[in-house]
Amino acid sequence: MAAAAAAATALAVEVRSAGPVKGKGLFAVRDFQAGETILVEEPIVSAQFSWNKLCKYRACDFCLKSLETAQEMARRLSGIADVELPQSQCCQIDKSAHCVCPGCEVEYCSEQCRDRAFARYHSLMCTRGNPDHLLLAIDEAWRNMHHPPETTSVTLCLRILTQMLLAPSEEESNKFDMFCRDYQRVHGEQCFQHKLLDPQFSDNINTMQALVETFFSELQHPNIGRIRKWVALDGFRSLLAMIGTNGAGIGTSSIAAYDRVLTALPLPEAEKAEIEEQMNSLYEVMQDVSGGFLDCEGSGLFETHSACNHSCEPNAESRFLNNDFTLHLTAKCDIVAGQEILISYIDDPLLKKSRNFRQKYLRENYLFECVCQKCHSQEDEPDRSDSESCWETDDEEADEVEEDDEVDEDGGVAAAEDGAGEDAMNE
Numbered sequence: 001m002a003a004a005a006a007a008a009t010a011l012a013v014e015v016r017s018a019g020p021v022k023g024k025g026l027f028a029v030r031d032f033q034a035g036e037t038i039l040v041e042e043p044i045v046s047a048q049f050s051w052n053k054l055c056k057y058r059a060c061d062f063c064l065k066s067l068e069t070a071q072e073m074a075r076r077l078s079g080i081a082d083v084e085l086p087q088s089q090c091c092q093i094d095k096s097a098h099c100v101c102p103g104c105e106v107e108y109c110s111e112q113c114r115d116r117a118f119a120r121y122h123s124l125m126c127t128r129g130n131p132d133h134l135l136l137a138i139d140e141a142w143r144n145m146h147h148p149p150e151t152t153s154v155t156l157c158l159r160i161l162t163q164m165l166l167a168p169s170e171e172e173s174n175k176f177d178m179f180c181r182d183y184q185r186v187h188g189e190q191c192f193q194h195k196l197l198d199p200q201f202s203d204n205i206n207t208m209q210a211l212v213e214t215f216f217s218e219l220q221h222p223n224i225g226r227i228r229k230w231v232a233l234d235g236f237r238s239l240l241a242m243i244g245t246n247g248a249g250i251g252t253s254s255i256a257a258y259d260r261v262l263t264a265l266p267l268p269e270a271e272k273a274e275i276e277e278q279m280n281s282l283y284e285v286m287q288d289v290s291g292g293f294l295d296c297e298g299s300g301l302f303e304t305h306s307a308c309n310h311s312c313e314p315n316a317e318s319r320f321l322n323n324d325f326t327l328h329l330t331a332k333c334d335i336v337a338g339q340e341i342l343i344s345y346i347d348d349p350l351l352k353k354s355r356n357f358r359q360k361y362l363r364e365n366y367l368f369e370c371v372c373q374k375c376h377s378q379e380d381e382p383d384r385s386d387s388e389s390c391w392e393t394d395d396e397e398a399d400e401v402e403e404d405d406e407v408d409e410d411g412g413v414a415a416a417e418d419g420a421g422e423d424a425m426n427e
Contacts, residue, residue: 013039015307018340021371025340026307032335038316039329043300044175045120045163046250046325047155050139051148052297059296061106061122062113064250065324066296069093070258077255077286077294085282086275090261092323093254103128109324121162124219134215138208145204149292151365152247152299154208157239160301161216161230165223173226179242179301209236245366246306247299248318250325255294257323300325311342311372312351312358318343342372355381 011029018025032038048059056076058067066073070091075083085091097110101118103126108114114122127133135158142154160176167173213231216224229235259279267275286294305318305327315335319328335341344351345366350358355378362370 013304013341015304018309022309024307025309026304028335028337028339028341030337032331034331034333036331037328038331038335038341039304039327041302041305041327041329043248043250043302043325043327045156045159046298046300047153047159048296048298049150049153050143050146050155051150052293054143055293057293057296058107059252059298060109060113060324061101062108062117063324063326064252064296064298065109065113065322066252066254066257067093067095067098067107067109068254069095070254073254074282074286077290078282079289080285083282085258086278087262087265090265091254091258092261093257101126105129120166121159124162124165124221125158134211134218138211138215141204141208141211145208150297151249152243154212154240156243156247156299156301157236158212158215160239160243161212161227164226164230165216165219165221167223167226170226173223175303177226179246179306205237205240206233209233212236241367243299243301246301248302248305248327250298250300250327251295251320252323252325253295254323260321298325302327305329308341308343310345310362310366310368310370312344312370312374313372314342314344315339316341316343355379 012032014027014029015024016027017023018027028038046064048057048061048064053059059065060067068076070093071083071085071088074085075081099108099111099114100106101108101114101122106122108117125135127135130136138154138158146152164173164176167175209231213236216227216231230239262275262279265272308316308329315331315333316329317332319330320326321328329341329343346358346361350361353361355375359370359375362368
């Protein structure tokens with residue numbers, strides 16, 4: 001299935017230069033209609049966010065599939081122990097297939113995911129039930145410097161480095177090496193200005209880098225030369241900034257998957273209306289109790305999708321419709337052959353902000369100046385960015401944010417996208 005999807009993608013899109021300012025971009029090879037799937041892709045590496053995992057959002061340690069049933073998730077997020085979901089057979093979670101690593105007991109949705117994780121990184125990253133394992137100290141150091149809402153994870157760095165060690169060939173290992181090199185080439189010294197590397201966190205980063213370097217040194221792996229430059233301080237800081245700007249956010253939810261199946265049921269209109277009212281009330285309670293944190297959340301690096309550049313008026317959007325890390329890139333409008341495929345690196349509520357706010361946000365988080373048509377058309381707009389906030393909206397915008405959150409739960413919209421400026425790799 002993965003090979004067929006890759007072949008279809010190769011015929012539908014191509015990565016090529018988008019000009020000297022944006023670098024590479026993703027372009028349509030054929031026409032796409034609004035709503036049509038452009039690309040289906042698995043990440044080459046991914047990881048659940050550290051705080052998200054600590055807060056009992058149970059996800060497969062490989063594919064990030066939500067492991068709770070829809071009803072279990074609804075009860076936890078709403079705080080209502082006896083909530084009953086209508087048509088509960090619409091939940092497709094097969095708990096009988098779940099398994100754990102026998103060494104550290106991390107959870108997987110299937111033996112296949114456990115085997116894939118072991119082959120790619122887990123054979124070297126299993127903590128084997130040791131509460132004093134160095135990887136647990138690294139994870140704790142990360143949480144001390146990166147609080148919710150999360151945008152990436154040091155585990156993603158560790159898995160990149162471990163996959164470079166375990167890659168069956170130099171060619172496979174160089175795939176990750178090239179992503180890092182591309183990032184440095186595009187951003188140069190600016191890569192050290194990413195907010196993850198803010199001076200207030202310098203002590204944490206230095207401590208974490210020393211722990212990471214010690215971890216890999218103690219492995220005494222024969223391929224250690226492949227990653228030596230990336231575990232040194234400058235290389236590690238560059239790697240952190242790269243995943244901070246380029247990691248595509250991944251959101252999975254058993255409730256969202258259940259809700260899609262539920263919505264498609266051929267039920268009488270009166271019953272459908274009753275169920276819709278019941279689900280809307282449930283979402284409101286979950287929002288009140290759990291805030292905006294309704295998904296199992298993480299981030300990953302996607303080889304083809306990473307070439308998508310940003311626009312404040314995107315013609316495509318990224319969604320996670322399989323309740324796992326599989327990304328679906330979908331056309332928001334008709335796209336003609338030869339046209340560049342553009343996504344938004346920021347959420348819809350932020351796209352409604354002023355041009356200057358958007359420009360400032362993209363500079364701080366993704367290290368580039370947006371040159372999209374919308375920003376160009378608003379060049380003469382007065383600067384209101386100092387009075388705007390990511391979190392404060394007027395009543396109308398607040399309603400839109402709430403609606404958008406419900407859509408995220410319903411459709412698995414990507415929480416972030418890459419920002420390598422639009423060149424290197426990618427809620």
